[in-house]
Amino acid sequence: MPTGNPLLVEIQERIRAVGAISFCEFMDLALYAPQGGYYNRPQMQIGRRGDFITSGSLTRDFAELLTEAFVQMWHALDCPQRFTLLEMGAGEGEFADVVLGYSQATYPDFFAALKYQIQEQSPSLRERQQQRLARWGDRLSWQGAETPAESIIGCIFSNELIDAFPVHRLQWQGGNWQEIYVTLDKQGAFQEVLRPLREDRIHEYFATIGIDPQQQGYADGYRTEVNLRLIPWLKDLSQRLEQGFVLTIDYGYPAHQYYHPARCEGTLQCYYRHRRHNNPYSFVGEQDITAHVDVTALTRYGEKFGLETLYITRQSLFLMALGLGDRLLAQQQSNGHLLHALNRHQSLHQLIDPLGLGGFYVVLQGKQATLKLPPLQEADQVFRATQRGTSPRLLND
Incomplete structure (x- = not known):
């Protein structure tokens, strides 16, 4: 050695x-x-030049579509004057940058209420995030393990985070x-x-x-x-979430x-x-x-800590419910640059590929909050008629 x-x-x-x-x-x-450690190495990269690709590093459409969900959450909470979005593990910062930019351009009222926070364990990644996101000033802040947890009304979001918890x-x-x-x-x-x-x-x-x-x-x-680390992590999220949602995206299986x-x-x-x-x-x-995420553990322990399971679905269905299909149709009808159009078309399909990113689980949990997404509810009714005794609102087991 x-x-x-x-x-x-x-x-x-x-x-x-x-x-x-x-x-x-x-x-x-x-x-x-x-x-x-891998996540503390300055050379560590996420994306095509790194060791793996995430949905957020693949295309900005992912963050824009998720912003549509965050806006719906804001409305479900009766449009509070401050809506905190806490991203747990923000990678290179691309996701946060797109959410803030897209919100500012498309949903100015939501943007006025939005306070973006990042909790990042890796000093190397935090430094890169701060460089990329410097233009957002005090609209965005970082939380560390040593930072006192403040009460949140909004959403706590993670994408491909739990799979990297030591098991x-x-x-x-x-x-x-x-x-x-x-x-x-x-x-x-x-x-x-x-x-x-x-x-x-x-x-x-x-x-x-x-x-x-x-x-x-x-x-x-x-x-x-x-994955025992999941348990205190969920408990901490529930304690800091006064009202709102926990949105978790990762690859995994029910127990x-x-x-x-x-x-x-x-x-x-x-x-x-x-x-x-x-x-x-x-x-x-x-x-x-x-290691893959045990989706049943995520929901069962969440319920123990006061987080109601609202939806469990696949990323493909979730993004389609948020408008990815409309984006595909509009992109096919556009007359833009051919190479750019082909690349974007491929990226959008990768987001919903059932054998890849589209097969990831999306778990939405709520605390004193609920969110109605009609396309998912309709699929849920079909699923529950054929699959009995499984986790609630599991759309594709």
Whole structure:
């Protein structure tokens, strides 16, 4: 194992000090260590030149369409004089820039009420965001872990954030869960070992999402993940949200699919220069490590903390309900530059591709607030007539 990487040395020293660390701690260090963690590296980029593409980095249409939803939320709250939009993890800042610009040009009354906040863990990304968004002045502010949480009326939004929370990796062995830890072999390379569970919260987690591992018929060697970081994150959001909405977009599965016996290797995956693979111990600090989101956990814990589940749908349906189809039609009828038109047409289709970004889950939760989106409600009625016993308002399972 190369030793020129300070992050590798830090993780090795941590392991030697305690013998083994949980995979959750390993993933936390690999992604968020102050010196060398993936999201703290100045070289880390999101978009076509980086390791992965998000909807916001693909086309400004994504942020403009989401702005349509934020405006509807503002109206649903009776147009408060201050509507706070808190973006959790803002990437390169493209999304915020488009939302502010589009609101100013298209919905001036909403823009007058809009206060944009960003909570960003990465100092490197925060610096880039501040440079990109400097023109918005005090219309926009940053929140850190050390910033006292203020009461919010508005919306808390995240896109592809929860999938990067460090997860506990589990293996079914001898009729019980074992947790995967990381140690070093004689050559100093990372090596996995199994340890008995130390987290009672993992048993509580499965009870909350309605999965009884003893009844699943798992074979020895079955692997999966549990995202315990989701729980305090949701609790914090609910506590700071006085009234309004939580809008979460990410890739994932409902619990009965996530923990199905056939998904025997779990969902952990890594991204390095747009190449996807499943080895988290290579390119440490230079690659993204993710796990799919348990959508059932997002809704069940949200409800525990006072967040009502309003809609669960796919990104494709959500964006179509907000007007993406109209944009496609208008774009096809335009006489603009051909190459630009082709690129935009392709980007719009990528947003709704059911095998890609369009298959992402959109979860809308409310606190003392509701939002009526007729196109989604109509689809919901059809779905609920054919799918009983699943999560509320799940439009495409």
